[in-house]
Amino acid sequence: MKRLVVGLFAVVMFISCSSLEKGTSLEQKYSITKESAKNWDKTIIQVVKGESLIEDWYGNENPIIYLRKTGKMSEKDFNFLTSLEKKDATAITDEEYNDFVDLVKKYNKKLPRKFYLADENLKNPKGLVDRMVRESFVKMDNPSTHIKNVVATQEEWEQIVVFSQQNDLSEKDTKKLRKMLNKFIKRDEFYDERAWYNREISERVIEITNIDAKENITSLEKNNVNAKALYIAYPEYFSTLEKWDD
Structure with a gap:
């Protein structure tokens, strides 16, 4: 029984670590910092273009325009993002930074798509x-x-x-x-x-x-x-x- 518990604990820890690694991969890959959050538009454009298989994933246009036009970036999101650029990077709180990273991840998850004719x-x-x-x-x-x-x-x-x-x-x-x-x-x-x-x-x-x-x-x-x-x-x-x- 003890071995079973230890084994299950190891599996849970492995899954947790894997999830953490996946969750932070974009942050690590693009070296996202609070300065990146302040320059949110450049950061999002870089990530969207970098993670897209083909340009048509973001309409072959400015990714910010595409995200807003398609409703993937809500007005609430946009207002929050524009508020970040008005702050000094050092004034951006950890909570605001985490919210920014979450948005970057959310937009990235919405990118992949297949194409079929209607x-x-x-x-x-x-x-x-x-x-x-x-x-x-x-x-x-x-x-x-x-x-x-x-x-x-x-x-x-x-x-x-x-x-x-x-x-x-x-x-x-x-x-x-x-x-x-x-x-x-x-x-x-x-x-x-x-x-x-x-x-x-x-x-x-x-x-x-x-x-x-x-x-x-x-x-x-x-x-x-x-x-x-x-x-x-x-x-x-x-x-x-x-x-x-x-």
Whole structure:
């Protein structure tokens, strides 16, 4: 019985220490101090950008604006944060500092997200299928040829061709296309760096290529790579990525 109690105590201590380590990791990683709390905007921007897998996690804009716009930073939070910048760092109390660190952690926890298309994210579905079919005849590898030859089943591609032959897509057709595209971005083989580099050579393609090359890529990382790849391939036919569903 004594051994059991000692063993349980050891487990509890291990969990407590692990939780403490995780809880303070951001504070340690970014050397957050009371001076950081005074310069709260720079600190939050640094942490948000540093912890985001892709810029679309914070709307590809100023993180403070994004957090406020999306309601992740409440008016109460904002008022508290702006009060810190009016103080000398030495005048910030331990309680205020801890509250600041808690906010940084809270915003960080709200960052990770997956991206999926909602019907309203397709701006011109007919134009999209027209382009996909048209580009599928190009000999050089591109996203459309890759989707046709590798990603889509024969039945799925035939449906895209049928859509392209219509004068327009109905609401039902758009929903069907949207569901199909969401299936595509769930597939491991969706992204192909050669096809996308033939579309454009840019920092954002390099970014998703580097993520895709990681060992033991997570489902969240794979989703982010594929969703952003779809947007990069046909940006004029979709709303910006941060507006997609999750």
